[in-house]
Amino acid sequence: MVLPNLCQAAFTVLRQIEPILVLEQLGSTLFDTALQMVVKDQCANATYPETHLSREDSQQKAMSDFYMTYNLIIQLTPILPALLLARLGDRGWRRAPIVVPLSGYLLSRIALLLVVIFRLPLEVMFGAAVLFGLSGGFCAYWPGVMTLASIGSTETDRSKVMMRVELLYGAAGLVGSLASGHLFLLYGSSLGHGTILLTVSALLHLLSLIHSIVLLQVKQVSKKEPEENSQLPSHASSNVAVEAPAGINMVNVALLFAAAVLYGSAVGGAVEILAVFVMKQPLSWNATQVGYGNAAGSMIFLTSFLGVIVFRRCVSDVMLILIGMLSFASGIYFMSFVTATYMFYLARSLNLFALIPMPTIRSLLSQQVPASSCGITLTSLQLALKFAGLAYIPAFTKIYQRTLDWFPGFVFTLSSIFTVLGMIPISIVGCRSPQRRQYERIQGD
Structure with missing residues (x-):
């Protein structure tokens, strides 16, 4: 009797x-480590005679140029x-925003595997990035995941379910990153380093795609809850507004948008350069160190949770x-x-x-607009x-x-400045919120 119950569970x-x-x-964390190492290897002999750069600076310029184009394609094509x-x-x-992007993930992983096996030029990955973007990429996949988690839970359990999703995402990233560097050093016959790592990555994405097509169940829980419960001011002290307002608080929305764009730019710019920065002297990381560094990034999911x-x-x-x-x-300034x-x-x-701000900004933003406008507001963000x-x-x-020749870490200082600037509109929202709650209490009385 116990065994059937366990199987059913x-x-x-x-x-x-x-x-x-x-x-x-x-699969994605394995791919990230492989991409960093493949880019480093293929840019090793880059030269810019007209700029009189050293060999290492030429490699850094070639790597950063690749990531600039690659990331721009990934940013734009999925919109x-x-x-x-x-x-x-x-x-x-409901499964479309999951299945279609996963097919794009799989194709891009296979593309990098072909680059390694057949010694193809790195520019092939630009085409892979286009395919990835046209499938919706992370821009479609992550909202699809959050939507399924949201509609499959009650309103009282929703925040717990969301946090569990974030926790699993970070834990999987941590495990994958720790293993990725060691897997990269393994190779089969004459195919070279990275083939086993990318093969495992592609297989994991294939399994996830098959799983999403065959096994994934779309379950929707009724949103209706007792009216008294929906009006209870749970966590009233920790939210700007407990209930969704009848209208849009345009000032708070604008301030939250400004904070999100400033912070997103600071984080995105710094993380993009960090992948190149760790490859140059005096760090000069190998594949194992890259994996451990990515694991440190994934650990932030757990600590933020x-x-x-x-x-x-x-x-x-x-x-x-x-x-x-x-x-x-503080961390990026020290970097x-x-x-x-x-x-x-x-x-x-x-x-x-460092991962607390963006989800919390989205949560605050959803409280500044009516429920009917929440989806379009978050999509606009x-x-x-x-x-x-x-x-x-x-x-x-x-x-x-x-700034490579005089202060390579200047971009991280700049990122820190952008973050501090992003704290200003958030502080203004904080100054506005107590007045609003007090006004609502007077109206209620």
């Missing part, structure tokens, strides 16, 4: 979104496909955002002066809560972040290339 778990999430993130997939999902095709659990009991959402921004600003691997991990340890990438990706890349 296991089958129920397999039909949820979490196994797909874990398989995809494991329309993601909107179309989101519309399909809202019309009842724990930070929300601990701090949410005693501080407001605005303070949560400020804590996360301060964590990132400017990193000259040894242990210093890199010290800087990363200051980023413990995502598009604003995408278009911001048009500015910060080339800007950070060119600044890094211009």
Whole structure:
């Protein structure tokens, strides 16, 4: 009797979104390490005679130019496909925003595997990035995951389910990153380093795609809850507004948009350069160290999750955002002066809560608009972040290339400054919120 119950429970778990999430993130972390090492190897002999750069600086310029173009393609091409997939999902095709992007993930992983096996030029990955973007990419996949998690849970359990998804995402990234460097050093026959790593990555994405087509169940829980419960001011002290307002608070929306764009630009620009920065002297990381470095980045998912659990009991959402921004600003500023691997991990340890701000900003944003406008508001924020990438990706890349010879870490200082600027509109939202709550209490009385 116990065995059938266990089998039924296991089958129920397999039909949820979490196994797909874990398989995809494991495959993605393996791919990220492989891409970094392949880019480093293929850019090793890059030369720029007219600029009189040293060999290492030429390699850094070639790597940063590749990532600039690659990331711009990934930022821009998913916008329309993601909107179309989101519309399909809202019309009842809930698995479309999961299945289609996963096919793009698989194709891009296979493309890098072919680059390694057949010694193809690195520019092939630009075509792979286009295919990835046209499938919707992360821009469609992540909202699709969150939508399935959301509609499959009750309103009271929703935040818990969301946090569990984030936790699994970070844990899978941590495990995959730790293993990726060691797998990269394995090779089969004469195919070279990275073939086994990329083969495993492609297989994991194939499994996640098959799982999403065959096993994934779309379960929708009724939203209706007792009216008394929906009006209870739970966590009233930690939110700007407990209930969704009748109208749109345009001032708070604009301030939250500004904070999100500034912080997103700071994080995106710094992370893009960080992948190149660790390859140059004095760090000069190998594949194993790259994997461990990526694992340190994934660890931030776990520490940010724990930070929300601990701090949410005693501080407001605005303070949560400020804590996360301060964590990132201090860590990335220290990264400017990193000259040894242990210093890199010290800087990363200051980023413990760096992933708190963006989800909390989205939560606050949803509280400033009616429920009927929540979807379009959050989608608009995502598009604003995408278009911001048009500015910060080339800007950070060119600044890094211009400062290579005198202060390579200058872009991280710049990122820290952008983060501090992003704290200003959030602080204004915090100053506005107590007045609003007091006014609502007077009206209620």
